[in-house]
Amino acid sequence: MVDLHLHTSFSFDSRESAENYVKKAQECGLNILGFSEHYDYDAVLDGEDILPCDIESYLKNAGNLSEKYEDMRILRGIEFGYRREVLPYYEKLLSQYRFDYVINSLHTLKGKGDCYHDRFFEGKELKDCYRDYLQGVLESIVCFPDYDIVGHIGYASRYRRGENVKLCLEDFSELLDDILREIILRGKFLEINTSVGTSGSNFLPDESIIERYISLGGRNLTFGSDAHKAADYLRNYQKARKFLLEKGIDQLYYFIDRKPVAYKI
Numbered sequence: 499m500v501d502l503h504l505h506t507s508f509s510f511d512s513r514e515s516a517e518n519y520v521k522k523a524q525e526c527g528l529n530i531l532g533f534s535e536h537y538d539y540d541a542v543l544d545g546e547d548i549l550p551c552d553i554e555s556y557l558k559n560a561g562n563l564s565e566k567y568e569d570m571r572i573l574r575g576i577e578f579g580y581r582r583e584v585l586p587y588y589e590k591l592l593s594q595y596r597f598d599y600v601i602n603s604l605h606t607l608k609g610k611g612d613c614y615h616d617r618f619f620e621g622k623e624l625k626d627c628y629r630d631y632l633q634g635v636l637e638s639i640v641c642f643p644d645y646d647i648v649g650h651i652g653y654a655s656r657y658r659r660g661e662n663v664k665l666c667l668e669d670f671s672e673l674l675d676d677i678l679r680e681i682i683l684r685g686k687f688l689e690i691n692t693s694v695g696t697s698g699s700n701f702l703p704d705e706s707i708i709e710r711y712i713s714l715g716g717r718n719l720t721f722g723s724d725a726h727k728a729a730d731y732l733r734n735y736q737k738a739r740k741f742l743l744e745k746g747i748d749q750l751y752y753f754i755d756r757k758p759v760a761y762k763i
């Protein structure tokens with residue numbers, strides 16, 4: 499069990515200490531976990547600038563924890579919020595700092611703001627909004643030059659409420675096939691994210707999309723709870739495991755120094 503999607507107070511939307519996750523992992527008898535602090539360069543949410551992670555302090559803190567908890571492998575990931583115009587900046591950061599892995603996540607669309615915010619959906623058909631979001635995901639997969647994992651596909655559905663708000667395969671089969679094929683072609687990894695909010699899906703992406711990925715030959719999967727507090731560490735891991743075993747998948751991956759390592763689930 500390796501949770502690669504954890505946020506701490508180095509992310510703008512979490513107050514949790516990194517150490518609390520390490521203690522949680524210890525309690526579970528585990529010796530590896532991965533942080534993925536937010537870095538959305540120059541992004542605005544609800545009219546306010548989002549402060550990106552202070553990478554220097556984040557890495558230093560992770561280093562201190564590694565010294566204190568010798569038996570714990572603390573992976574240093576980063577979750578970059580994709581926007582085409584800030585890619586040169588991310589490239590610069592990647593040449594400056596060493597991360598164990600990079601999650602490529604689409605949170606905002608140019609001129610439309612955060613994809614899960616009510617405003618993103620105002621006055622438009624739900625499916626048109628989802629299509630815009632998925633087009634953005636496809637663009638991020640193709641244009642982001644250097645990442646390992648595609649984060650939480652279906653993010654736009656996370657806080658939708660009501661019936662039929664799932665973002666699933668049948669409504670966008672062609673577009674999703676393009677997305678999944680690009681992930682496979684590029685040797686990237688698909689994240690199973692268990693922060694599903696009110697989306698109606700068991701995971702993000704929805705099971706139907708993960709199944710399609712597997713049927714297309716995709717085997718590169720990672721697990722992430724997207725926890726913003728230690729209580730959510732490994733959220734619904736067993737549910738994901740059961741689902742994967744039923745589909746004939748018995749391994750997942752984590753990353754050390756940008757290189758994938760497989761583990762049995």
Ligand SMILES: [Zn+2]
Binds near residue numbers: 577603
């Ligand atoms: Zn995210």
Ligand SMILES: [Zn+2]
Binds near residue numbers: 503505534577724
């Ligand atoms: Zn996240």
